[in-house]
Amino acid sequence: MNITEIKTVEHDVIVLGAGGAGLRAAIECSMQGLSTGLVCKSLLGKAHTVMAEGGVAASLGNADARDHWKVHFRDTMRGGKFLNNWRMAELHAKQAPERVRELEEWGAVFDRTKTGLINQRNFGGHRYPRLAHVGDRTGLEIIRTLQDRGIHQGIEVYMECTGLDLLKDKDRISGMVAMWRETGEFIIFRCKAVILATGGGGKAWKITSNSWEYTGDGYGMAYEAGAELMDMEFTQFHPTGMVWPPSVRGTLVTEGVRGEGGILVNADEERFMFNNISNRFAAETADTEEEAARWLAGDKDARRPPELLTRDVVARAIRKEVQAGRGSPHGGAFLDIATRRNAEDIKRKLPSMYHQFKVLAELDITKDPMEVGPTLHYFMGGIRVDADSQMTRVPGLFACGECAAGVHGANRLGGNSLSDLLVCGKLAGSGAVNYIQAVSTVPELNDEQAKNIIRSATNILNRDTGGNPYLIHEKLQELMQNNVGIVRSDELLGEGIQGLVDLWEEYANVKADGTSQFNPGWHEALSLRNLLVTSEAVARAARMREESRGAHTRLDFEGEQAAWLQYNIVLKKTEDGSMSTEKVLRDEPDAELMRIANLSIEALEAEVLREKDSTG
Amino acid sequence: MALRNFKLFRGNQNEGTMEHYSVEVDKGMVVLDAIHHIQAEQAGDMALRWNCKAGKCGSCSVEINGKPKLSCMTRMNEYGPEETISVRPLQSFPVMKDLVSDVSWNYEQNKNITPFKPDPLKKGNYIMMQEDIDRVQEFRKCLECYLCQNVCHVLRDQRQKDKFIGPRFMIRLASLEMHPLDTADRIPDVKDTHGSGMCNITRCCTDVCPEHIQITDNGIIPLKERVVDRYYDPLLRLFYKLFRRKSPN
Structure with a gap:
């Protein structure tokens, strides 16, 4: 070359x-x-x-x-x-x-x-x-x-x-x-x-x-x-992805549905989010349907409905209902906006949701509830x-x-x-x-570096035989879904990391058919290295953090542990090419920021009001 | 599950054939799902474009049984169980490979449009009433899927890409011209550079818009009217001549 x-x-x-x-x-x-x-x-x-x-x-x-x-x-x-x-x-x-x-x-x-x-x-x-x-x-x-x-x-x-x-x-x-x-x-x-x-x-x-x-x-x-x-x-699992039909499983259903008043119910027609209000948010969340209804009607003294708790909480709650056998027919929960808002409002406020369900699920969200479940959404x-x-x-x-x-x-x-x-x-x-x-x-550019990058890309096309990139990707998705999913444990993660070792080996020998022109098989193969680094980093960090916090839920370590709040987990490539996983002490927070974050909402609202009054 | 038959274009701008594929199709699938299965199992190097798979990005535009559509929003049950589904790339643009066309011409057109220029005096918390922006928001729903560009007779049959900017960019122009805060004047360009006179209002663009934007009635026709008012209304012409610097001449 x-x-x-x-x-x-x-x-x-x-x-x-x-x-x-x-x-x-x-x-x-x-x-x-x-x-x-x-x-x-x-x-x-x-x-x-x-x-x-x-x-x-x-x-x-x-x-x-x-x-x-x-x-x-x-x-x-x-x-x-x-x-x-x-x-x-x-x-x-x-x-x-x-x-x-x-x-x-x-x-x-x-x-x-x-x-x-x-x-x-x-x-x-x-x-x-x-x-x-x-x-x-x-x-x-x-x-x-x-x-x-x-x-x-x-x-x-x-x-x-x-x-x-x-x-x-x-x-x-x-x-x-x-x-x-x-x-x-x-x-x-x-x-x-x-x-x-x-x-x-x-x-x-x-x-x-x-x-x-x-x-x-x-x-x-x-x-x-x-x-x-x-x-x-x-890794954030958004609580409301589509679950039916299978080909659109995971496609996002906006949180705006709940923002506009949509409620979550299980197969027993129970509004289960009322059973999932954590202590941290109890003071700011409605505890009756009556109060939630007042909030939707615009009463500023009413507290927010529990459907608007953070995504980690809602995603786990839906999973819990499904696991307990109270899920919807296709393994999700019902998200209902039809009984909360009139059809015209729904079409005006949520036009693309209306369209998406109408076309992809043959469902009219102004008449019937949607079926939703957690979907991997964000890092x-x-x-x-x-x-x-x-x-x-x-x-x-x-x-x-x-x-x-x-x-x-x-x-x-x-x-x-x-x-x-x-x-x-x-x-x-x-x-x-x-x-x-x-x-x-x-x-300065280093030609040797550039050559190596190009060579490893073209090797995928030039090899005589090797694994199908689409199938390797599918195996990876299966592994991450099952072992590094919405709930995790040392055992699941250990298996997951082992599975990744095998997939790294398969990747080393991946082969794309065809030529270099607009070849999705080759593009797929080229993305596998990044997918594998990403997956390994998530799995290793998840195994190290022995607590449940936010989107990271460990079956074997329930609840937040104060000691873990002091650390971030940092991953990097070592000299020998392996991935190192390290607990790194976080910086001391700024005292003023710490004060603001820990104020009660009433005290902060009063402070903000005073500030706004004094500045006019 | 049912076995369904497809004919997909394989080739490039110079040569190509409609290749036959059979694939198992599940309940609820869209055409894009079926093509993905063919790609993964039978044709790993087949080129196609897609992104969001929810009708929001406008990447997966193709011609299905001759009709320009988003393949992610076209359900398999729109077609009879025995029907062979033919998929071709957009025909108004050069074919890159298989189901992918080179739509870069469109990106070039956008660069020729005078950008948004807000009134500097209104800077800060801009006030606009909802009823004054409803129309602009309709135009801004555009996904840039280019299905309208693909069916426009001026671009497709008459091949006059040098004379007309096409429906997508006519509504972009309309969204700027009707924006309550905008101060730029694009009407001379609409007439001359962008070729508003080329459109003969057959409404084919409106028919294929996946966002149901009233491209012709709400966008192109009002722009044509503004051109007519400016250039062909004798009283207004005189008015412009006497009082405005933005004269057509």
């Missing part, structure tokens, strides 16, 4: 991934004058951000004037079971309103309040109606707004181009090797910084809301380049980064959005993902700008 025949393109910064985080990061870089390349596996505007339905959380205070960043921060920390990075959660809550207003300045058209401001809706774990939204297609609005902003700003977009691995000049980033999906040709990017915005790795599970793209590419690439992964045990953990700059420990390597760890701790609140994308996307962009300004020389 002659490396000089492979096209090399230079930019200051390469952003990998064109969902909300990648687009926002790229916009920031190019606004600040960097030559910016945006590389994405799909067509522009198709990333998983379009699937975000419910809204973007920001304490604008339009729907309830009591809202304030401090309350959003407190909700986020409590939802994350206090394992969040304190500084990140602070930046996120403080900056989200500005990022949402900025979208409006760039052309986004959110639903309005009666006075013409951005309307906000209720969501699980948020004290007030806080989610700015557009019906149930908020993600589409955000991605389109960013896309249209980005293309007029000189960002160079490389569509249907898969990032394979990063290049380094000694310790720092020097570029990335990628592959054009259409032609199978390779391309080398030479740059001073790379921002990873690759989303999660939901495709390691069988039942997931994620599309084919979510194969943990950022985790695999960052890990190989020497960055650390953190909190990987916290709270990910690449370990600095809170303010979003840089990893590899100089020049940044990460933001779902692929980075920290904002959400042990469990993410709905609506906090879209705000995370915008806030951390911008931070990563600024971080890269600052880093590049301080870099005096352009890093």
